[in-house]
Structure formats: structure tokens, C-alpha cells
Amino acid sequence: MTGLAIVVLLSLGRHPATGRPRRNPDDARALATALALAATRSGSRVLAVHAGDPRAPVLRDYLGQGLDELTVLDMPSGSDPLPSLREHLVALSPDLLLTGQRAENGEASGLLPYLLAEALGMTLVPGVVGLDLQGDQGRFTQALPRGRRRQIEARLPLAATIPAGTAGLPLPSFAAARRGRIVSLPALASPDPHLVAIERQPWRQLPRPQPRRLKGSAIDRLKSMTGGGEAKGRLLVDPDPETAAAQILDRLGEIGLIRASHQSVTSRDTDGRTER
Amino acid sequence: MSRPRLDPRALRLARQVEGGGKRPRFALKADPPALHSRRRDPRLLRMRALVPGARRPRYDWKRDAASGAPSAVPAVDPVPANEPIRVESPAFWVLAVLDQSTGALDETDLQLLSVARRLAGDEGGVVALALADPVLATAGADRLAVWPASAVDPAAAEARAATVQALVESVKPRHVLCSDDPVAGGDIARRLAAKAGLRLVSAVNSLTADGRIGRRAGDETWLQPAPALMTIMPGSFAADEQALREARPLELPPIAFEAARLANIGLLPVDPESLPLDETDFIASAGNGVTDFAAFAEAAAALGATRAGSRVVCDAGLLPRDRQVGASGTVVTARCYLALGIAGAPQHLQGITGVRHVIAVNTDLHAEMIKRADLSIIADAQAVMPALARLARQRQEKP
Numbered sequence: 001m002t003g004l005a006i007v008v009l010l011s012l013g014r015h016p017a018t019g020r021p022r023r024n025p026d027d028a029r030a031l032a033t034a035l036a037l038a039a040t041r042s043g044s045r046v047l048a049v050h051a052g053d054p055r056a057p058v059l060r061d062y063l064g065q066g067l068d069e070l071t072v073l074d075m076p077s078g079s080d081p082l083p084s085l086r087e088h089l090v091a092l093s094p095d096l097l098l099t100g101q102r103a104e105n106g107e108a109s110g111l112l113p114y115l116l117a118e119a120l121g122m123t124l125v126p127g128v129v130g131l132d133l134q135g136d137q138g139r140f141t142q143a144l145p146r147g148r149r150r151q152i153e154a155r156l157p158l159a160a161t162i163p164a165g166t167a168g169l170p171l172p173s174f175a176a177a178r179r180g181r182i183v184s185l186p187a188l189a190s191p192d193p194h195l196v197a198i199e200r201q202p203w204r205q206l207p208r209p210q211p212r213r214l215k216g217s218a219i220d221r222l223k224s225m226t227g228g229g230e231a232k233g234r235l236l237v238d239p240d241p242e243t244a245a246a247q248i249l250d251r252l253g254e255i256g257l258i259r260a261s262h263q264s265v266t267s268r269d270t271d272g273r274t275e276r
Numbered sequence: 277m278s279r280p281r282l283d284p285r286a287l288r289l290a291r292q293v294e295g296g297g298k299r300p301r302f303a304l305k306a307d308p309p310a311l312h313s314r315r316r317d318p319r320l321l322r323m324r325a326l327v328p329g330a331r332r333p334r335y336d337w338k339r340d341a342a343s344g345a346p347s348a349v350p351a352v353d354p355v356p357a358n359e360p361i362r363v364e365s366p367a368f369w370v371l372a373v374l375d376q377s378t379g380a381l382d383e384t385d386l387q388l389l390s391v392a393r394r395l396a397g398d399e400g401g402v403v404a405l406a407l408a409d410p411v412l413a414t415a416g417a418d419r420l421a422v423w424p425a426s427a428v429d430p431a432a433a434e435a436r437a438a439t440v441q442a443l444v445e446s447v448k449p450r451h452v453l454c455s456d457d458p459v460a461g462g463d464i465a466r467r468l469a470a471k472a473g474l475r476l477v478s479a480v481n482s483l484t485a486d487g488r489i490g491r492r493a494g495d496e497t498w499l500q501p502a503p504a505l506m507t508i509m510p511g512s513f514a515a516d517e518q519a520l521r522e523a524r525p526l527e528l529p530p531i532a533f534e535a536a537r538l539a540n541i542g543l544l545p546v547d548p549e550s551l552p553l554d555e556t557d558f559i560a561s562a563g564n565g566v567t568d569f570a571a572f573a574e575a576a577a578a579l580g581a582t583r584a585g586s587r588v589v590c591d592a593g594l595l596p597r598d599r600q601v602g603a604s605g606t607v608v609t610a611r612c613y614l615a616l617g618i619a620g621a622p623q624h625l626q627g628i629t630g631v632r633h634v635i636a637v638n639t640d641l642h643a644e645m646i647k648r649a650d651l652s653i654i655a656d657a658q659a660v661m662p663a664l665a666r667l668a669r670q671r672q673e674k675p
């Protein structure tokens with residue numbers, strides 16, 4: 001097995017409630033994944049890159065996760081990181097690019113990994129919570145909504161976006177944070193042209209949206225949407241237990257919640273959550 | 277006596293209403309009382325609004341009520357309610373790319389369609405790119421493009437993006453809307469943005485009256501004109517009721533797509549008990565009416581449901597605190613909630629406002645939970661749970 005060049009992108013986070021700078025949880029998880037993967041493949045290198053201010057204190061927390069060196073493309077905050085990152089990454093030509101799913105500052109559209117993967121000709125897998133590499137074949141576990149997990153296979157070079165998940169952030173160690181080095185490279189700063197036409201207002205919580213109702217036969221539309229609807233609001237008084245159970249199972253079948261896969265429920269947990 | 281004599285027969289004839297069907301119908305208040313009478317007479321108003329000649333009584337409230345005569349516009353038969361609205365060549369199109377992650381239209385899809393509809397307004401038309409579903413016509417779609425077979429595979433994200441790109445090039449929609457789910461619609465939108473060089477505006481959560489869109493950025497709201505490509509924050513918009521539309525099939529253009537680079541291995545089985553309550557899709561919940569917790573665990577396991585409980589149960593230490601549903605517990609959004617022996621206190625019901633299907637088992641016919649449920653069973657939970665477990669296991673073994 002040859003070593004891998006793993007690039008991980010780190011951005012500055014922002015606590016959603018207090019607004020204090022912090023590690024972006026997605027990126028911290030991506031860094032932890034990169035470090036764990038490099039430890040299993042000898043000769044692998046983790047190249048961490050941040051585009052922004054090299055003096056930001058939060059960067060030390062990333063180093064504290066066990067990172068020896070962090071490259072910072074020096075540019076004022078608020079400028080578009082894409083051109084410099086693209087140039088830097090093309091020169092590195094990594095086997096694997098790990099990023100967070102979404103930034104916590106600025107545009108935060110989650111588009112950057114896609115643009116970089118496109119520029120580097122990498123296959124992109126979103127929402128990765130587990131990965132396993134055999135040679136140049138990667139097997140990824142994707143987190144789907146509602147706690148489902150899907151496995152996907154693809155070949156290197158690969159880019160993967162990583163969600164923070166519900167497990168807590170890896171804690172930074174103070175010693176590692178002191179030991180790690182920040183290497184700053186000059187980079188060209190281009191203002192983000194798209195953010196000009198935007199009107200900014202203070203955020204306020206919007207009221208819960210209420211659906212607009214049409215006049216007329218709501219019942220008919222409801223029926224057509226629920227496919228008949230006559231079974232809605234069914235009431236069974238004192239059925240025998242078997243009938244009751246059969247009714248419940250039939251309803252669950254209609255909703256599509258009973259699947260055959262439940263026979264083989266195993267306690268597989270890719271998110272590191274503890275089993276009960 | 278100066279009063280003229282009444283001729284009952286003539287009066288009767290004058291008061292006969294046309295189109296009364298087989299039996300003759302009479303309007304007893306045929307001669308309207310003084311116009312300036314202060315009191316509003318609903319029956320009279322109704323009578324005046326009655327359109328003559330219709331087989332079934334039909335009312336036109338816009339008729340000049342004061343004169344009692346039909347309005348100048350002859351009462352044309354309005355479009356029957358079940359006739360869809362047809363849009364031939366709208367000023368512009370809005371493309372809604374649906375996830376249908378459960379295989380059917382779910383709440384997020386309906387929300388997306390209703391944003392699309394609002395952006396389209398009266399002049400625009402909505403194209404839905406979706407799995408075929410008859411409900412789409414009632415959800416606001418004027419045209420329906422069905423995903424090609426190559427794009428249906430869960431791993432075929434690249435093919436889906438190529439499909440959207442081809443559709444965008446042929447239909448040239450003014451706006452393209454995707455869900456914000458980072459592994460579904462959000463993924464498609466980003467691939468499309470990267471491929472076609474479009475600017476993506478993500479997590480849109482509001483639409484202003486002047487047609488601008490808003491989204492959250494830190495402690496600011498950013499407002500801008502609706503862009504070409506956006507993803508819609510789930511839960512920020514309500515699924516409006518829509519008038520019936522055509523959902524006319526739309527031919528997909530040929531799709532230029534290289535070989536797929538992602539291969540699907542399949543879903544991993546997930547232990548429902550390992551999921552946090554706000555993530556799981558199916559919850560079996562026990563209340564004070566459940567005494568046999570072994571049978572409860574057995575039934576939940578057989579159904580593949582995540583266990584939860586009311587506060588009473590968690591207070592008693594019968595389930596861990598993170599399994600409590602309600603205002604002071606977890607607010608859940610599962611697709612189905614099976615409530616066993618739960619009364620349905622307001623604090624509990626607050627936790628399940630986002631649940632679509634509720635099944636209740638309770639001995640009390642008048643419990644609030646029974647009113648909330650769409651399938652209610654008045655029976656002893658202790659008897660139903662073992663039967664449920666047994667039957668569920670049986671049904672699993674059979675096929």
C-alpha cells in the first residue's frame with residue numbers, strides 16, 4: 001500500500017448562538033477523519049489548508065487535534081478563497097480531498113468542494129460519515145436523512161464532504177496546539193463579486209409558516225392527496241388483540257414503514273454513537 | 277274595501293322557480309321587501325344569487341343583489357372545479373427538482389412545489405422533475421418531467437445533475453429549485469452549479485412580497501432578487517393548498533452523460549434504538565397505560581420502531597430521559613407515532629405536532645390522543661403489544 005496525499009480544508013467556524021469564533025464542526029470532523037485514515041496507511045500525508053488570516057486563534061484548535069502543520073493562504077477575511085485554493089490544490093494534486101459539508105461564515109453555500117472537485121477532476125461523494133480504502137477503491141458510508149446510511153463505492157482521486165454528525169467534536173490537546181506549525185503563504189485576494197447586490201438586515205426568527213388555504217372542497221383535495229382518505233380517523237372499539245394488531249400493521253404497511261430489512265437489524269453504528 | 281283581491285293561483289305561478297327538477301319549487305319571498313330595510317336577510321340574498329336554469333342550485337354572489345336582476349354579464353358556466361388550470365406558453369418557467377426520498381411526495385417536496393408556485397405567480401408555469409405521481413397535479417405542477425431510468429439509482433447523483441442540466445438547457449427556466457438536503461437535492465444543485473457555472477443561493481428561507489428571497493447568514497438576513505438556482509430550507513415554507521393543474525408529461529431532451537463514477541452498494545441496516553428521537557422515522561411510545569415493558573420492548577423491536585415514552589414513564593426511570601417526547605423532552609418529526617397508553621397531555625402533544633401519522637392504543641375513548649390519531653384502537657395495550665409483536669414477526673417470515 002502506497003501512502004496517500006490527503007488534503008483537508010479548514011475554515012473558521014462561528015457559534016450559531018453566540019457568534020463566537022470556533023472550529024467549524026464539519027471541518028473538525030473532516031480533519032479527524034483525515035488523521036485517522038493517514039494513521040492506517042503508512043507514508044500518507046495530511047495537508048491541511050486554510051484560506052484566510054493566519055493569525056486567527058481558532059486555527060490553533062485544529063492543530064490541537066494532532067495536526068503537525070497547517071498551510072494558510074494569507075488573505076483578508078471576506079475575500080473569495082476559490083482562486084487561490086484551486087491554484088494551490090492543483091499543484092498538490094491530492095488523492096483525497098476532505099472538506100466540511102458547509103462553512104459557517106459568509107456565503108456558506110457548500111459549493112466550494114464541488115467547484116474544487118470539478119477543477120481537479122475528482123469524483124465527489126457528499127455526506128460521508130465513514131470511509132474505507134482498499135487500494136484505490138474507496139467505500140463510503142453516506143448519512144441520509146432520518147438516520148439511514150447508504151454505502152457507495154468509487155475510485156480515487158476522490159473528494160468527500162463530511163457532516164459534523166451528532167457526536168461531539170474531537171477535543172483539542174493544548175500540547176499539540178503549541179507544537180503544530182502554521183505556514184503562511186501569500187495569496188491573491190479577490191473580492192467576492194456576487195456578494196455586492198445583497199441587502200443585509202439583522203436576522204430575526206420568522207414566524208412559523210402557515211399554509212395558504214384555497215376556498216372550496218379541501219376535503220376532496222385531501223382525499224386525493226392521501227389516496228382515498230376514507231381510512232383516516234378510524235376508530236376501533238374493543239377489538240380483539242389480533243384484529244387490533246393486524247389493523248396497526250396494515251396501516252404501517254400503507255405508510256411504508258414496515259420493510260423486510262428489519263429482520264436483520266444489526267447494531268451497526270457508523271457515527272460513533274454509543275449503543276444503548 | 278279598496279284592497280284588490282288576491283288571486284292565489286296567479287301568485288303561486290309567479291313564485292314558481294324555474295329548474296326545480298321533477299317537483300315544482302316555489303320561492304315564497306318572491307316580492308322583495310323594501311330595499312332599505314336595515315336587516316340583512318340571508319335567505320333573500322341567497323335567492324337573488326340563485327342562477328336560474330341550472331340543474332343543481334348554483335349561486336352567483338356577484339349578481340347585483342340590490343336590483344335582484346342578473347348582472348350584465350350573462351352567467352356563463354364557470355370552469356368546473358375538477359377541471360385543471362391549463363398553462364400553454366407562460367411568460368417563464370420555474371423548475372422544481374423533487375427528492376421524493378420516501379418514494380412518494382413528502383412534506384419537503386410539497387413545500388418546494390409551493391415555493392415554485394409562488395415564484396411562478398399567475399404568468400409563470402411550474403415544471404416538476406420527479407418520479408411520476410398522480411398527486412403532482414394537485415400539488416401545483418403544470419408540467420411533469422419524469423427522471424430517466426439511469427437517474428433513479430440512489431448513487432446516480434451525476435446522472436441526476438446531468439438530467440437537470442439538460443432540462444435547464446431545453447426549458448430555460450427562470451428559476452431552478454432544489455431541496456437543501458446535502459445528499460439529495462442539495463447535491464444535485466451543487467453539481468449543476470459547478471458544471472454549468474451557475475451561482476447557487478442555498479438554504480433560502482423566505483420570500484418577500486416584492487419577490488426577493490431571503491436566507492440566514494450568521495446573525496443577518498441576506499435579501500436579494502430570486503436567483504437562477506437555489507435550494508430551499510425545509511420547514512421554512514408551508515405546503516400551500518394548490519388548485520388542480522395539468523401535470524402534463526414533458527419529454528426529456530437527450531442527456532449527455534459519461535459513465536457513472538459512483539456505484540451504489542446499498543442501505544446499511546440501522547438499529548432503530550441507536551437513533552436519536554428527532555432523527556428516527558418511526559416511534560413506538562409508551563405512556564402510563566403501559567405496565568408490561570418487556571412486551572413493549574419486544575413489540576418495538578419486532579416493528580423496527582425506536583422506543584420512546586411520555587414524561588411519566590421517563591420520570592419513573594422506565595426509559596432514559598433522552599427518550600422523552602414532548603415539550604420538555606424531544607420534539608419529534610417521525611413519519612409515524614404509535615402511542616400506547618398515552619393520554620395526550622398538551623405538553624406531550626406539543627412534541628408530536630410535526631408527525632403526520634399517529635396510531636393510538638388507549639382504554640379511554642375520550643383521551644386527547646385518540647382525537648389526534650388517525651387510527652385509534654380502544655383496547656388494553658398489554659394485550660395488543662404481544663399480539664403486535666407476534667404478528668409482525670409472522671409477516672416478516674412469510675414473504
Ligand SMILES: Cc1cc2nc3c(=O)[nH]c(=O)nc-3n(C[C@H](O)[C@H](O)[C@H](O)COP(=O)(O)OP(=O)(O)OC[C@H]3O[C@@H](n4cnc5c(N)ncnc54)[C@H](O)[C@@H]3O)c2cc1C
Binds near residue numbers: 589
Ligand atoms: C411543565 C410541564 C412539562 C411537561 N412536559 C412533558 C413532556 O415533555 N412530555 C410528556 O409526555 N409529558 C410532559 N408533561 C406531563 C404531562 O402533563 C402529562 O402528565 C403526561 O404527559 C402524562 O403522561 P401519560 O399520558 O403517559 O400518563 P397519564 O396521563 O396517566 O395517561 C395514561 C393513559 O393511559 C391510558 N391507559 C391506562 N391503562 C391502559 C391500558 N391498560 N391500556 C391502554 N391504555 C391505558 C389511560 O386511559 C390514559 O389515557 C409536562 C408537564 C408539565 C407541567
Ligand SMILES: Nc1ncnc2c1ncn2[C@@H]1O[C@H](COP(=O)(O)O)[C@@H](O)[C@H]1O
Binds near residue numbers: 024098109
Ligand atoms: N476560507 C476557507 N479556507 C479553507 N477551506 C474552506 C474555506 N472556506 C470554505 N472551506 C471549506 O469548504 C467547505 C464548504 O464551504 P462553503 O462552500 O463556503 O460552504 C467548508 O466546510 C470548508 O471545508
